[in-house]
Amino acid sequence: MKKLLTLLMLTAMLLGVVGCGGSAEKKAAYPADGDITVIIPKAPGGGTDTSARGLISFLQKELQGSKFVPVNKPDGGGITGMVELSKAKPDGHTLGMVTVELAMFPHQGKATVTNKDYVSVCAPIAAPAALIVTKEAPYNNLDEFVKYAKDNTGKVSMGNSGTGAIWHIAALNFEKEFGVKFKHVPYPKGSADIAAALAGKHIEATLADPSVFKSQIDAGALKILAVMADTRSEFYPNVPTFKELGHPMAIRAWAALVAPKGTPKEKMDVLRKAAEKVCNSKEFKDYFKKQGIDPTAIIGDACDKMMADDDAMYAKFLKK
Amino acid sequence: MVSMKFCNFVVFVMGMIIGGAIMGASAGFPMEITEQGPGPGFWPFLLGLALAVAALVLAVYTLCHRQELTVEKVILGTAANRQVYVMMALLVLFCGLIHLIGFYAAAVVLIPCIMHRLECRDKKLMLFTAVGVTLFIYLVFGQLLHTSLPSSVFLE
Amino acid sequence: MADIITALGMIADPFNFVCLIFGVGVGIMFGAMPGLSVNMGLALLLPLAFAFKGMAGILMLLGIYCGAIYGGSISAILLKTPGTPASVATTLDGYPMAVELRQPGRALGLSTTASAFGGVFSTVCLIICAPLLAKISLQFSKPEYFALAVFGLSIITSVSSGNVIKGIMGGIIGLFLATVGIDAMSGAIRFTLNTTYLLGGVSFIPILIGVFALSQTLQSVEDCWQKTQLQQHVSIDNVLPSLTDLKRCFVTMLRSSAIGTFIGCIPGTGGDIASFVAYDQAKRWSNNSENFGHGEPEGVAAPEAGNNAVSGGAFIPVLTLGIPGDGATAIMMGALMVQGLQPGPLLFIDKAPDVYAIFIGLLMANIIMACMGYSLIRLFVKLTNVPNTILLPIIMLMTFVGTYSYGNSMTDVYIMVASGILGYFLNKLKFSMSAVIIGIILGGMAEQNFVGSLIMSDGNPAIFFTRPICLFFLAAAVISLVAPFVMKKKR
Incomplete structure (x- = not known):
């Protein structure tokens, strides 16, 4: 008897909870009319994941009544997640993050989805490749480094995050642009390992996202010589860009919030307007700046263009 | 009841086959040690070789100890084992069921089935456990952690 | 001195203290549930932290x-299911102690004590000699990582409770599985059978859950039908470990904590490696080595002290160099930075009270973890008294839920089921699943650093023999492998 009573109570509770969930589905305007799933094609806790969750929480605050639910899908190196996003129903309730790998993988034979399968909301981060070397290195600017590399062809060890990954491609681009040859040393576990290797003087240089190296640079153990971006970094205002020095290279590791192609324009506009407000707000910028990341505010069509530009650039570079 | 000796020989054969397959697949990749380090086929080839060697060592070991190993039995065919195989089949069916009717519904079906297989005949207990556990998963994983467990393929 | 008092004030603040307790509780729960990782817990609660x-x-x-590191031991001991990869080694003696010796309370008590010991030890090391340890950790380059991986692999021989040859075969299979996917050193795509799923490599957590949790459940089903598992009601008298146990395990805990702290401060290595190395070393130096694998208390204390000692050790590169050792510390570094603390060489100079607060916070976290652990042991032991007819279906269902929570992918679930079924048969054939897991965990580290070392030396293998730390670990690996056979011959 007691068991039956408990069973009835449990069922009542279950119905109650479900009922509560159901009552939230009053006819509200988008985006408050249901959960918005955001597929993050990386494992929780990584750089892309934390930035994505940060962006989502800001967007949620901006768009009253909306609920963004991040879902991690790290399988298949992230490709499974990106493919799933491209196939999702384009009703504005499934969004996702894509990274610069989207522009690279199709040309390396690793994926079939391209930037054409998505429309973008915004890109909160677009980390440029920065040339970072050890403090004791005999070169203090880009030209000296290039000269040193030419004198020591094939000997200067350049760390990257994996052969075929973005920083390796950046280094290959550098080789092509300046006519030098490095010794590429991959550190598959990521930029933190490269930072440790530089700090321990096991390699001589790297082209990578400067945010992981910030503590070392600030303490003077590492030097940052140049940045592959259009404008100078806010953290290192004394560091010239490659563009200023006459070599307009821009290799960025961006992550963008996108929706599957075909999502209706009105919904995209709602998201983009909110993103515009958020990405230009002080709290958002502070949130990223405190973590040593230079936030960007690349919204909507500008973001689409960036993805397309990068896709074309990698197509050309990788089709060799 | 199979003897361990027989099983070891099966393992030996499998080891040789898998080791050989690995070696073959690795040979498709560049293997020389250049200035860029060994090619991507080098390490897996070594592994395949090591596996084949280990399988050989196992075979030799089994021959040397064949007396004790013939006596030692691997329990695979008793009634208890058959129950396990039924359970395995149930789990595989569960995967398909999740696809058909969604996770929560499939869970409510699966739990009483497993309990029945474990000789439980108390219908109230089965229902209670099924509903209780599914509710717990719904509350903790579904609502709290926002894990959206798969729903029926018909609802998509 | 004033800084320390400020720091103590920060911790004593009731809201801060409640947050600490809340965090430990959440951590234990995430650690105990296979499929829920510490990174997931940190990522989920990060917005709250901000x-x-x-x-x-x-x-x-x-x-x-x-x-979270401690929580994994609970399911490892009670269900032979490691809640986190760092608790795999705890299953080796924890589960036999709980089931064969019918002393789950003793196992849990030992595990709690060892975990707290390891955590406190490593925090003390952090406080006292962080800069020194950081200097040592900077010496580690690719050859040293390779040697460490080889040393880690040599553990396979002590972990293979069945047949050593089969253990080695299992380890090789594990190493091979680690090569599937995009090879980060050459960019080549290996053994993916043309599927997108395998492009990211073989999913480790689903295999871990399948091979330990599901296959153990299947084995329990068989035991149920064989009526070999008599369900005796287990009661416990003492939650704290006995004096004899403590005396027996003290040296082990000390050694394991040192190992864990050291491994923790090397970026890129974590609790899983530390727990295996600690277990292995405990077995080699113990007077009771034959008892390992059958419920030896040292075998429970060693891995638990080792994996929790990683927590303090991992903060050494974070706080001294500003370089995170793994995903969890990377998240915490981000949180520190948002609070205005810039980890790195400048931190100790600029922000001493906050640094001390972190130290004291770590100490308190371990103490609270121990208190929670002890108070919950009686509850956990009651779990073992739940009849199998209810427990087994629940565990089976939870393996599905846990696997799905990990990657939100049904493919993971299929792999988990397949691994579970395969694991059942492999266990019957006396293969050691731990060996396979060690292979998968260390495979990447071994190969990538082997190849990487040769890249750095332009193809010259002498690099492995001219660096002292590298030679040390390679020699230790050889000694580890050869010693048991030599000792056997002497008898």
């Missing part, structure tokens, strides 16, 4: 971090 002002958020994250 919302709290001051140190509260940081303390909460510290609590999660310490609690």
Whole structure:
């Protein structure tokens, strides 16, 4: 008897909870009319994941009544997640993050989805490749480094995050642009390992996202010589860009919030307007700046263009 | 009841086959040690070789100890084992069921089935456990952690 | 001195303290549930941490971090299912002690004590000799990592409770599985059978859950039908470990904590490696080595002290160099930075009270973890008295839920089921599943650093023999492998 009573109570509770969930589905305007799933094609806790969750929480605050639910899908190196996003129903309730790998993988034979399968909301981060070397290195600017590399062809060890990954491609681009040859040393576990290797003087240089190296640079153990971006970094205002020095290279590791192609324009506009407000707000910028990341505010069509530009650039570079 | 000796020989054969397959697949990749380090086929080839060697060592070991190993039995065919195989089949069916009717519904079906297989005949207990556990998963994983467990393929 | 008092004040603040306790509780729960990882817990609660002002958020994250490493041992001991990869070694003696010796309370008590010991030890090391340990960790380059991986692999021989040859075969299979996917050193795509799923490599957590949790459940089904598992009601008298146990395990805990702290401070290595190395070394140096694998208390204390000692050790590169050692510390570093603390060489100079608060926070987290652990042991032991007819279906269902929570992918679930079924048969054939797991965990580290070392030396293998730390670990690996056979011959 007691068991039956408990069973009835449990069922009542279950119905109650479900009922509560159901009552939230009053006819509200988008985006408050249901959960918005955001597929993050990386494992929780990584750089892309934390930035994505940060962006989502800001967007949620901006768009009253909306609920963004991040879902991690790290399988298949992230490709499974990106493919799933491209196939999702384009009703504005499934969004996702894509990274610069989207522009690279199709040309390396690793994926079939391209930037054409998505429309973008915004890109909160677009980390440029920065040339970072050890403090004791005999070169203090880009030209000296290039000269040193030419004198020591094939000997200067350049760390990257994996052969075929973005920083390796950046280094290959550098080789092509300046006519030098490095010794590429991959550190598959990521930029933190490269930072440790530089700090321990096991390699001589790297082209990578400067945010992981910030503590070392600030303490003077590492030097940052140049940045592959259009404008100078806010953290290192004394560091010239490659563009200023006459070599307009821009290799960025961006992550963008996108929706599957075909999502209706009105919904995209709602998201983009909110993103515009958020990405230009002080709290958002502070949130990223405190973590040593230079936030960007690349919204909507500008973001689409960036993805397309990068896709074309990698197509050309990788089709060799 | 199979003897361990027989099983070891099966393992030996499998080891040789898998080791050989690995070696073959690795040979498709560049293997020389250049200035860029060994090619991507080098390490897996070594592994395949090591596996084949280990399988050989196992075979030799089994021959040397064949007396004790013939006596030692691997329990695979008793009634208890058959129950396990039924359970395995149930789990595989569960995967398909999740696809058909969604996770929560499939869970409510699966739990009483497993309990029945474990000789439980108390219908109230089965229902209670099924509903209780599914509710717990719904509350903790579904609502709290926002894990959206798969729903029926018909609802998509 | 004034800084320390300020720091103590920060911890004593009731809200901060509650956050710490909350974090430890959440951490233990995430650690105990296979499929839910510490990174997931940290990522989920990160927004909350940001919302709290001051140190509260940081303390909460510290609590999660310490609690999660400990939590994995609970399911490892009671269900032979490691809640986190760092608790795999705990299953080797924890589960036999709980089931064969019918002393789950003793196992849990030992595990709690060892975990707290390891955590406190490593925090003390952090406080006292962080800069020194950081200097040593900077010496580690690719050859040293390779040697460490080889040393880690040599553990396979002590972990293979069945047949050593089969253990080695299992380890090789594990190493091979680690090569599937995109080879980060050459960019080549290996053994993916043309599927997108395998492009990211073989999913480790689903295999871990399948091979331990599901196959153990299947084995329990068989035992149920064989009526070999008599369900005796287990009761416990003492929650704290007995004096004899403590005396027996003290040296082990000390050694394991040192190992864990050291491994923790090397970026890129974590609790899983530390727990295996600690277990292996405990077995080699113990007077009771034959008892390992059958419920030896040292075998429970060693891995638990080792994996929790990683928590303090992992903070050494974070705080001294500003370089995170793994995903969890990377998240916490981000949280520290948002609070205005810039980890790195400048931190100790600029922000001493906050640094001390982190130290004290770590110490308190371990103590709270121990208190929670002890108070919950009676509850956990009651779990073992739940009849199998209810327990087994629940565990089976939870393996599905846990696997799905990990990657939100049904493919993971299929792999988990397949691994579970395969694991059942492999266990019957006396293969050691731990060996396979060690192979998968260390495979990447071994190969990538082997190849990487040769890249750095332009193809010259002498690099492995001219660097002292590298030679040390390679020699230790050889000694580890050869010693048991030599000792056997002497008898």
